[in-house]
Amino acid sequence: MSDEWKAPVADNGDAKSWKLLEKTLLAGVQEQRRARRWGIFFKSLTFIYLFGALALFSPLLNLGKSVPGTGSHTALIEVRGMIADQESASADNIVGSLRKAFEDANTKGVILRINSPGGSPVQSGYIYDEIVRLRAEYPDIKLYAVITDLGASGAYYIASAADVIYADKSSLVGSIGVTAASFGFVGVMEKLGIDRRVYTSGEHKAFLDPFQPQKEDETRFWQGVLDTTHRQFIDSVKRGRGDRLKVVEHPELFSGLIWSGEQALQLGLIDGLGSTSYVAREVIGEKELMDFTVQQSPFDRFAKRLGASVAEHLALWMGFQGPALR
Numbered sequence: 255m256s257d258e259w260k261a262p263v264a265d266n267g268d269a270k271s272w273k274l275l276e277k278t279l280l281a282g283v284q285e286q287r288r289a290r291r292w293g294i295f296f297k298s299l300t301f302i303y304l305f306g307a308l309a310l311f312s313p314l315l316n317l318g319k320s321v322p323g324t325g326s327h328t329a330l331i332e333v334r335g336m337i338a339d340q341e342s343a344s345a346d347n348i349v350g351s352l353r354k355a356f357e358d359a360n361t362k363g364v365i366l367r368i369n370s371p372g373g374s375p376v377q378s379g380y381i382y383d384e385i386v387r388l389r390a391e392y393p394d395i396k397l398y399a400v401i402t403d404l405g406a407s408g409a410y411y412i413a414s415a416a417d418v419i420y421a422d423k424s425s426l427v428g429s430i431g432v433t434a435a436s437f438g439f440v441g442v443m444e445k446l447g448i449d450r451r452v453y454t455s456g457e458h459k460a461f462l463d464p465f466q467p468q469k470e471d472e473t474r475f476w477q478g479v480l481d482t483t484h485r486q487f488i489d490s491v492k493r494g495r496g497d498r499l500k501v502v503e504h505p506e507l508f509s510g511l512i513w514s515g516e517q518a519l520q521l522g523l524i525d526g527l528g529s530t531s532y533v534a535r536e537v538i539g540e541k542e543l544m545d546f547t548v549q550q551s552p553f554d555r556f557a558k559r560l561g562a563s564v565a566e567h568l569a570l571w572m573g574f575q576g577p578a579l580r
Contacts, residue, residue: 327544328534329355329364337373337381337408345380347548348412352384355546356392363538364397366416367530372407372429375483382490385415398537400530401425406512410523411487414494419524420533421515427523430491431510432484434476436464484508498522 331351337343355364372378389397399405399413401421406429413419421427443450443465450465461472488508492499499522501507507521518524528536535541 325542326360326362326540327358327542328538328540329358329361330530330534330543330545330547331355331364331366332545332547333366333368333370333409333412335370337370337377337412339374339377341373342548343370343373343377345377345384348381349384351546351548352381352388356388356395358544358546361395361544362540363534364395365530365533365538365543366397366399366412367402368399368405368409368413369402370406370409371404372409372411375408375411375432375487378408378411379486379490381412382415382494385412389415389417396538398533400528400533401427401515401524402529407431411490414491416494418526418537420526420528421518421524422529423514423516423527425515425518426512427515427518428507428521429510429512430487430508432480432487433510434480436462438468439465440467495522498525 331348333343333348335341335343337345339345352364355361385397389395396417397415399416399419401409401413401419402425404426405413405421406426410428410430450463452460452463452466454460458472458475460466461469461476491508492501499507500520504521507523513521513523515524515527519527530543531541534543
């Protein structure tokens with residue numbers, strides 16, 4: 255008999271047991287895969303359902319607000335945050351709201367409630383011009399600007415077009431000036447041994463490049479652009495406020511300084527101290543407020559919170575989008 259070891263041969267019963275076990279394991283794996291697929295499907299379906307419900311029932315989010323055309327009211331329009339294209343306080347949004355408010359037959363007066371640090375001179379100018387046009391077209395409807403926390407720069411530019419401006423005694427008002435800022439990285443690049451290579455078809459095409467040294471003639475040119483924008487700002491404020499401004503006694507009015515509401519009243523920057531409800535109730539004589547502000551959809555708010563406009567704000571902060579009224 256040989257001493258060589260031989261593996262035992264499984265009988266038919268053992269083979270069947272192994273096959274049964276293998277089938278059971280495979281069935282378990284397949285069941286887990288199906289469960290995962292169905293889980294992903296139902297999660298996706300729930301996600302789609304929620305967004306659909308938000309879009310469908312978004313008007314319900316404004317329950318308690320009056321609907322245009324339902325009775326005598328004071329029209330309210332919010333100017334909140336940065337005044338810039340694609341923002342809630344863009345010219346398109348504010349101008350559209352203004353037109354609807356003035357065109358409503360039941361509007362007894364219009365209030366622009368402002369809480370903004372300013373922004374684009376172009377967007378502010380569009381809104382200013384439209385206010386002037388609507389006031390001429392609807393002389394019986396007065397427009398009141400009510401500044402809450404902040405009405406600075408481009409926001410005050412807009413306010414100066416109103417018939418009357420109100421603010422709280424502690425509001426911040428003014429900042430009639432223009433700014434454009436960026437950074438200079440030339441010294442850092444020299445220390446790191448980095449060369450900047452720029453190819454242009456115009457002598458001054460890259461004059462705002464922060465990676466190149468400033469040139470005296472280009473700096474003078476850019477200052478001229480800012481001065482021109484500042485002059486346009488001043489002219490608009492003077493047209494809107496007229497003799498109410500105490501410019502002679504206070505020449506620093508147009509220096510870019512900002513004042514409290516109490517100081518602004520003495521300087522002629524505003525006409526009185528009061529809130530939105532005070533103006534509606536005591537000045538216009540119609541305490542019922544109707545909000546004509548353009549409302550963002552839930553999807554837009556969600557996308558914005560995800561940072562869809564981060565790059566735009568970064569460019570504005572670094573001064574790459576032109577001058578800003580601040």
